[in-house]
């Protein structure tokens with residue numbers, strides 16, 4: 001009897017506590033959707049019905065006219081930012097109040113992803129970012145350019161070798177993964193992974209296995225976003241441990257070989273070797289940083305490139321216009337490509353950007369308020385204090401699809417990026433903005449553009465009927481990932 005009474009009292013206390021807790025935003029005068037008890041506003045993502053990105057987009061669309069919206073990730077109050085000026089202040093102007101990303105991965109549980117600059121916090125992040133920045137300068141891009149070109153040629157040859165009646169059927173993500181994996185190995189580690197020669201290269205098997213996160217892994221990750229303090233107990237891993245260890249061994253072998261051989265290539269591996277000499281003082285996990293370069297360099301870029309090939313295959317007129325630009329630029333440069341020639345292709349850049357707008361590879365950016373911040377609500381002439389620790393959600397995909405900023409947003413139309421003047425600042429942020437924006441942007445953009453130039457110069461693309469339309473994305477994946485393959489017909493262009 002006593003225990004039943006105790007449970008009733010405890011239940012009542014929890015209920016009252018949560019009721020008050022769920023009034024966190026309304027007490028601050030901030031509007032938002034009504035939370036479900038214990039689940040908050042993200043219930044469909046817990047069952048895998050929708051991704052968190054989809055839910056954020058729904059809230060964004062529902063609360064038009066509000067600069068900020070309060071919602072609950074189960075019991076955690078989160079702030080969704082709709083005001084572009086506030087996005088600028090959070091990512092750039094008042095960055096010191098929002099230095100950390102809203103992610104909690106322990107290095108003890110996941111040595112690789114836990115050491116990723118994206119997960120590092122405070123001074124550790126600052127020091128690491130400073131060291132890695134040297135590897136992505138425009139000078140470094142010029143150095144690696146010939147390797148990207150060589151791998152592009154290998155990719156074209158590999159497609160030609162599968163041609164039947166002038167047509168090859170490709171799965172775009174697989175093809176692009178081979179290309180980006182060859183690039184990462186060549187540009188960062190000075191290795192030839194022979195992805196185009198072997199049917200199932202070891203590196204490819206490992207690369208695929210590394211980022212395959214099961215639903216249990218994602219649940220644990222969710223829990224850590226809900227109650228950040230329990231991430232230590234949950235032993236959360238994003239990178240698969242078996243493949244992760246294999247990768248760490250591989251990076252170790254690359255580094256030992258470089259030290260023993262005395263070869264100097266002025267590449268990422270050389271920077272890592274130099275950094276290792278100072279490792280005891282700087283505390284970086286060099287092997288893990290190398291492993292992260294491997295994953296970053298190949299994974300997102302291959303998805304973005306595959307989606308761009310898909311859009312070009314869907315839109316013949318865009319494809320033809322792009323092919324003309326490539327031909328003209330090559331003619332003007334005497335048939336020789338360089339970083340400058342690639343950068344001069346305006347239509348290619350427009351296609352690249354439009355692809356990232358339509359398929360926002362990272363649908364939301366999560367920041368943490370690291371120092372309390374006062375925001376002035378102009379429309380009500382009042383101020384609200386964003387408390388330290390509050391997760392801040394920047395709805396990238398929702399903004400990219402807002403008709404207020406992009407007319408007919410679901411339409412793939414590169415032309416809209418040719419008139420940059422009409423583009424409002426902070427409405428297009430596929431790489432984030434400010435000091436914490438994507439470190440590998442230059443490398444990612446360059447390798448994708450070189451790959452697309454090679455394919456479009458040599459093949460006419462169309463979508464194969466095996467592709468399920470519209471493309472569906474995996475709700476369990478951290479970045480946009482089509483669930484079924486992207487199948488494309490490539491018809492060789494005869495000179």
Ligand code: HEM
Nearest residue numbers: 117118296297300362430431432433436437438439440444
């Ligand atoms: C087209 C391909 C890519 C896209 C769309 C992309 C997008 C992003 C985004 C949205 C962020 C988060 C930015 C923020 O928090 O504000 C990010 C962070 C990061 N990206 Fe990329 N990325 C790409 C390719 C790459 C490549 C090729 C590399 C390296 C080889 C790379 C390395 C990183 C790193 C290290 C960070 C963490 C930066 C920090 O927190 O200081 N990315 N990326």
